[in-house]
Amino acid sequence: MTLYRTHTCGELNLNNNGEDVLLSGWINKKRDHGNLLFIDLRDTYGITQCVVDNKNNLFKKIEKIPLETVVQFEGRVVTRENDTINRELKSGEIEIKITNFKILGTTKELPLPVFSDQEYSEEIRLKYRFLDLRRSKIHQNINLRSRVISYIRREMEGFGFLEYQTPILTSSSPEGARDFLVPSRLNPGKFYALPQAPQQFKQLIMVSGFDKYFQIAPCFRDEDARADRSPGEFYQLDIEMSFVEQKDVFNVVEKLLNNIFKKFSTKKILTEKFPKITFFDSMLKYGSDKPDLRNPLEICDLTEIFTRSDVKFEIFKKLVKKGSLVRAIVTKQTKNKPRSFFDNIDRWAKDEGSNGLAYFTFENEDNKIFGKGPIGKFFSSEACQEIMKISKAEIGDSIFFSCGNKKDIEKLLSLARDKIARDLDLIDENLFAFCWIVDYPMYETDEKLGQIKFSHNPFSMPQGDLDKLNLNKPLDIKAYQYDIVCNGIELSSGAIRNHIPELMYKLFAVAGYNKQSVDEKFSGMINALNYGAPPHGGIAPGIDRIIMLLANEKNIREITMFPLNQNAQDLMMNAPSNVEESQLKELNINIIKKK
Numbered sequence: 001m002t003l004y005r006t007h008t009c010g011e012l013n014l015n016n017n018g019e020d021v022l023l024s025g026w027i028n029k030k031r032d033h034g035n036l037l038f039i040d041l042r043d044t045y046g047i048t049q050c051v052v053d054n055k056n057n058l059f060k061k062i063e064k065i066p067l068e069t070v071v072q073f074e075g076r077v078v079t080r081e082n083d084t085i086n087r088e089l090k091s092g093e094i095e096i097k098i099t100n101f102k103i104l105g106t107t108k109e110l111p112l113p114v115f116s117d118q119e120y121s122e123e124i125r126l127k128y129r130f131l132d133l134r135r136s137k138i139h140q141n142i143n144l145r146s147r148v149i150s151y152i153r154r155e156m157e158g159f160g161f162l163e164y165q166t167p168i169l170t171s172s173s174p175e176g177a178r179d180f181l182v183p184s185r186l187n188p189g190k191f192y193a194l195p196q197a198p199q200q201f202k203q204l205i206m207v208s209g210f211d212k213y214f215q216i217a218p219c220f221r222d223e224d225a226r227a228d229r230s231p232g233e234f235y236q237l238d239i240e241m242s243f244v245e246q247k248d249v250f251n252v253v254e255k256l257l258n259n260i261f262k263k264f265s266t267k268k269i270l271t272e273k274f275p276k277i278t279f280f281d282s283m284l285k286y287g288s289d290k291p292d293l294r295n296p297l298e299i300c301d302l303t304e305i306f307t308r309s310d311v312k313f314e315i316f317k318k319l320v321k322k323g324s325l326v327r328a329i330v331t332k333q334t335k336n337k338p339r340s341f342f343d344n345i346d347r348w349a350k351d352e353g354s355n356g357l358a359y360f361t362f363e364n365e366d367n368k369i370f371g372k373g374p375i376g377k378f379f380s381s382e383a384c385q386e387i388m389k390i391s392k393a394e395i396g397d398s399i400f401f402s403c404g405n406k407k408d409i410e411k412l413l414s415l416a417r418d419k420i421a422r423d424l425d426l427i428d429e430n431l432f433a434f435c436w437i438v439d440y441p442m443y444e445t446d447e448k449l450g451q452i453k454f455s456h457n458p459f460s461m462p463q464g465d466l467d468k469l470n471l472n473k474p475l476d477i478k479a480y481q482y483d484i485v486c487n488g489i490e491l492s493s494g495a496i497r498n499h500i501p502e503l504m505y506k507l508f509a510v511a512g513y514n515k516q517s518v519d520e521k522f523s524g525m526i527n528a529l530n531y532g533a534p535p536h537g538g539i540a541p542g543i544d545r546i547i548m549l550l551a552n553e554k555n556i557r558e559i560t561m562f563p564l565n566q567n568a569q570d571l572m573m574n575a576p577s578n579v580e581e582s583q584l585k586e587l588n589i590n591i592i593k594k595k
Contacts (some may be wrong), residue, residue, distance in 0.1 A: 002206055004022070004024040004072055004104070005022050005024045005072070006021045006022045006023075006041055006516050007021050007022075007023060008023075008044075008045035008046070008093070008430060009025050009041055009043040009045055009046045009047055009049070009364050010025060010043070010045030010046020010048075010091060010357065011045065011046075011091070012048055012077055012091045012094055012096075012222075013090070013091060013093060013094060014079060014093050014094060014346065015180075016077045016078065016268075016442070017078065017094065018077060018078075019076070019077045019155070020074070020075070020076050020099075020404060021074075021075065021076070021077055021096065022072065022073075022074050023041055023048060023050070023072070023073050023075075024041050024043070024070070024071070024072045024073075024104060025039070025041045025043035025048075025070070025071070025098065026042050026043070026068050026069070026070055026071075026114075026134065027039055027040070027041065027042075027065060027066070027067050027068060027069050027071060027121055028040040028041065028042035028067070028114070028115050028415075028456045029067065029115045030063075030065075030067065032063065032487065034054070034318075035053060035054050036051055036052075036053050036054070036398060036502055037051065037052050037054070037059060037062060037063055038050070038051050038095075038474075039052075039054075039062065039073075039098075040115075041204060042134075043074060044139070044143070044302070046089065047089055047091065047280075048082075048089075048091045048092060048094075048095070048096060048244060049086070049091070049092075049095040049096070050073050050075060050095065050096040050097075050246060051095050051096070051097060051098065051318040052097075052098040052276070053526055054100070055348070056452050058100070058101060058591060059100060060420065061101075064077050065103070066107055066109075067113075067114070067115070068107045068109065068114055068131075068134075069103060069105065069106060070103070070104040070105030070107075071101055071102065071103055071108050072101060072102040073096060073098050073100075073101050074086075074098070074101065074102055074392055075096040075097050075098040075099050075100075076096070076097045077096060078094065078095060078097050078574050078585065079093060079094055080092075080093055080095055082211055083176075094155045096553045098268050098327070101511070103538065104385065104476075105519055106516075108297075108460075109342040110375040111124055111127075111128050111131070111133065111398040112124055112125065112128060112136055114131060114134045115135075116135070117137045117138075117563045120132075121328050121564055122241075122496070122557070122566070123456070123457075123565070123571065124145060124561070124574060125557075125572045126269075126557075126564075126565050126570075127571040127572055128572070129561075129562055129572045130393075130572070132412040133561065136440065137558075138401065138558060139550045139560055140551075141547070141553065141559045142146070142559070142561055143552060144149075144264065144547065144559075145543075145561075146552055148185070148260060148264055148326075148543075148546065148547060148550065149216055150561075151259075151260065151263065151264075152216070152256070152260065152543075154238055155256055155259055155260075155418065156214045156239075156256070159184065159212070159255070159256070160211075160251055161213065161214040161239070162212065162213065162214075162325060162478065163213075163214055163216075164205060164208070164210065164213055164215060165215060166195070166198040166201035166202065166205075166215065166217065167191040167195070167201065167570055168194060168218070168242065169193075169194070170192060170193055170194075170195050170201075171192070171193060171524075172193040172260050173193065173196055175259075176498070177196055177221040177222065177223050178221065178222040178223065179193040179194065179196065179221075179222060180193065180194040180220045180221075180222050181193055181194075182194065182508060183587040183588075183589055184586050185349065186204065186268065186585075188220075188587075188588040189383060189588060190233070194220035194429050195218075195220060196219055196220065196221050197217070197219045197236065197238070197540060198215065198219075198238050198523075199320065199459070200343060200524060200525050201501050202238055202538060203213075203240065203497055203525065203528075204524065204528050204534065205240065206240055206241075206242045206497075206533070206534060206536040207528045207529065207533045207534070208529070209533075210242075211241070211242050211243075212240075212241050212242070213238075213240045213241075213501070213538075214237065214239050214240075215238045216236075216237060216238075216240060216543065217235065217236055217237075217427040217540070218233055218234075218235055218236040218431075219233065219234055219235070219326070220232065220233050221233075221234075221256060222546070222568075225564075225565075225566045225567075225568070226491045226556075228489065228544070228545055228548065228555075228556055229544070229556060230544070230556055230560060230563050230564055231536065231566070231567075232491060232564045232568055234334055234542065234543075234556075235542075235543040236492070236540040236541060236542050236543055237540060237542075237543055237546075238477075238538070238540045239252070239253070239494075239534060239538045239539050239540065239541075240533070240537070241537060241538060242384075242534040242536045242539035243534055243535060243536070244435065244496075244535070244536065244537050245496065246438070246480050246482065246496055246535075246537065247499050247578070248537075249482075249494060249496075249537050249538065249539055251275070251437060253484060253492075253515050253539055253541065254273070254274055254434075254555040256271070257434060257486075257491075257541070257546075258272050258469040258545065258587055259482070260550075261432050261550070264550045265549075266430075266498055267430045267431060268380055268431055268432070269431075269432045269433075270293060270294070270428060270431050270433040270434070271319070271433075271434070274434040274436050274484070275436070276435070276438050277291070277292070277434045277436065277437055277438070278437075278438055278439040278494070279437055279439055279440045279441065280439070282437050283410055284301060284327075284416065285298045285299055286298070286299060286413040286414060287299055287327075287410040287411065287412075287413040287414030287415075287417060288410070288488075289408070289440075289483060289485075289490075290437075290483070290485050290488055290490045290517070291435065291485065292418065292433065292455075292487050292488030293430050293433035293434075293435055293436075294427045294429075294433045294487060295418065295421040295426060295427055296421075296426055297330070297331070297417045297420060297490075298327055298330075298417075298526055299325050299327050299328065299329055299332070299413050299417065300327065300328055300329075300390055300391045300392075301324045301325065301390075302390060302391070302401070303320055303324075303325045303326045303327075304389060305326070305383060305387055305390070306320045306326050306403075306456050307320065307385055307387060308386075308457050310379075310380035310383050311378060311380070312378040312379075312385050313375055313378035314441055315403075316401070316403045316446060319403050319404070319484065320403070320463035323405075324403050324404055324405060325403070325404070325406055325409060326401060326402070326403045326409075327401075327402055327410075327413055328387075328391060328399050328400060328401045328402070329399070329416060329420060330391045330392070330397050330398070330399050331397060331398045331399075331400070331420060331424065332391045332394075332396075333394075333396045333397060334361065334396075334398040334399055335361045335362075335363065335372075335396045335398065336396065336399075336422070337398070341423070342359050342373070342398070343468050344417065344423075345357055345359075345400065345416070345420060346358075346425070347365070347401075349412060349416060350418055352412060352415060353384045354402065354404070354408070354412050355403075355404075355439045357400040357402055357412075357416060358374065358375045358402075358403075359373050359374065359375070359398060359399060359400045360372055360373030360374065360376035360379070360395065360398070360399065361373055361386060361397070361399075362393055362394070362397050362399070362416050363396075363397070364397065364492060365487055365527075368381050369381050369384045369385055369388070369395070370383055370384060373398070375401075386486065387399065389541075395532060402416070405475075418488070424482060429441070432486055432487060432488065432549065433487055434484065434486045435482070435485050436482055436484060436485075436486060437482060437483040438481075439463070439478045439479075439481070440455060440456045440478065440479055440481040440482070440483075441455050441456075441475065441477065441478060442454070442456075442460070442462050442474065442477040442478060442479040442481075442507070443455055443475055443477060443510065443511065444475070445475070451510075451512060452474050452475075452510055452512070453511050454511050456479065456481045456493070456495070457479075457481055457493065457495050458507070458511070458573060459497050459498055459525070460479040460481045460494070460496065460497065460498060461479065461480045461495070461496045461497060461498045461537075462477050462479050462503075463479060463480060463497075464476045464477075464510070466503060467528070468505075471507075471509075471510055474510045478565055479495065480495055480496035480537070481493070481494070481495040482494055482495065482539075484539065484541060485547060486589050487549065487556065489545055489548075489549065490541055490545075491541045491545050492538070492539050492540050492541035492542060493539070495537060495539075495540025496536075496537035496539065497533065497535075497537055497538075498536070499529055499533040499535055499536060500529070500533075501526055501529045501530050505518060521566070542561060544556050544560065547559040
């Protein structure tokens with residue numbers, strides 16, 4: 001018992017019948033039945049119904065109290081009548097007969113209702129975030145976030161990892177996103193940067209001889225807002241391990257994610273041993289390196305079909321001769337779908353900026369296979385059979401074609417795969433489908449400059465015999481780089497690190513960095529690797545995205561306590577804000593106003 005309460009609002013039940021209790025909380029809702037006034041009292045633990053009748057001299061006083069006033073009720077626990085029991089509340093079989101009350105905190109008129117979860121504008125919700133956070137769904141999401149993070153810490157310690165903290169004030173990184181900069185008062189004209197990730201520090205921890213590191217790490221990137229990332233900061237489970245191969249990292253992460261998603265969700269995990277899909281296969285089959293494996297639809301390459309003489313679809317044939325690709329998606333047993341189903345998908349594709357999706361359905365008449373639909377007549381029976389063989393299609397299936405350059409059709413068919421699956425209701429929303437995307441290319445070509453650049457992470461270890469690495473064919477080199485994906489959402493990237501300085505210089509040279517520039521831009525890392533670095537690797541699953549999946553939320557705002565808005569502003573605390581001229585002078589900073 002404390003000065004303010006003997007119990008919380010989610011604690012009382014039939015076992016407390018007849019007890020005199022003291023409860024404190026917010027008035028969530030009031031229901032005036034004339035002779036009886038019912039008040040739902042809320043705290044973070046739950047809701048308890050309190051009641052006062054009109055014969056009680058407290059009735060009129062309590063009747064006037066506004067919602068969200070903080071009150072203390074004194075009263076006796078009584079059982080409810082059977083027809084008034086609320087099975088949705090932990091305290092739903094009892095109520096409190098009020099004998100006294102005290103107002104602990106008054107309230108002004110509310111800018112948004114707390115007792116409902118109806119949608120309100122982002123501006124109102126973020127300006128009055130402290131009220132928004134009282135609302136049931138988001139309150140539960142934030143509590144879920146806390147429980148998940150605590151559980152992760154216990155699990156990681158159980159796996160033999162220790163948590164270490166890395167610096168928040170560090171140096172600006174030449175790679176990655178835009179930094180948040182912090183001026184140094186003691187070093188005029190110089191700046192710290194907030195870490196985009198603890199990448200270099202966690203590798204240095206391995207070089208320092210610590211074996212298994214983790215941290216619930218804040219990361220700061222001056223990026224535009226996205227649904228799954230705040231424009232200012234986000235959190236990740238940072239992991240690094242010494243003396244490991246790729247499979248060792250996979251084993252730890254699979255155990256952890258299986259345990260988390262089983263404990264905090266009732267949804268099933270499609271396969272507890274996560275499938276490994278190469279980057280090449282993922283881009284071919286799904287058009288993306290973030291495939292949603294709940295979706296059974298796959299993409300196939302049919303470019304060769306359009307070199308046949310018995311295929312007369314000249315639009316595609318001419319484009320294929322010029323170097324275009326043709327890829328397609330098969331939908332199972334859709335021959336009885338109305339014409340509108342197919343036309344809607346074609347129209348959707350045009351709205352996405354493409355020329356649409358050509359289509360037909362495989363049918364069989366008198367033992368002769370043919371294509372029924374707008375372009376079916378351009379394909380011979382033999383060509384249809386070959387398409388069925390390549391695409392694993394059957395009679396009654398339909399096929400949608402796209403023709404263009406590799407990048408464009410991958411993007412379109414990745415979106416089309418999701419669009420068609422949702423139209424056909426093929427995605428099981430009660431599943432978590434994890435997979436690893438592996439074997440990323442070490443390099444890619446910069447389309448604008450035509451130069452070779454790193455495709456993923458420049459500090460990664462290349463695959464193959466390091467003594468026979470053919471740096472003259474950099475686009476053929478694959479790296480020990482991997483992503484973990486769930487339901488089409490990338491949770492994390494990771495890699496086995498390159499711990500060999502001589503090899504690092506060679507790999508950076510391919511991307512246009514000379515030895516001097518590597519020494520200058522990555523001085524801390526390259527210097528440390530020269531003093532006995534172990535083979536090591538790691539990964540950093542996003543905490544925010546894990547919580548979004550568990551809470552079934554689409555926007556990071558719904559699982560973050562105090563997020564910024566789309567313009568990276570905190571409307572509640574009025575940040576970023578102007579500062580005093582004296583503060584700027586102390587930092588040797590002069591603001592130049594834009595004309």
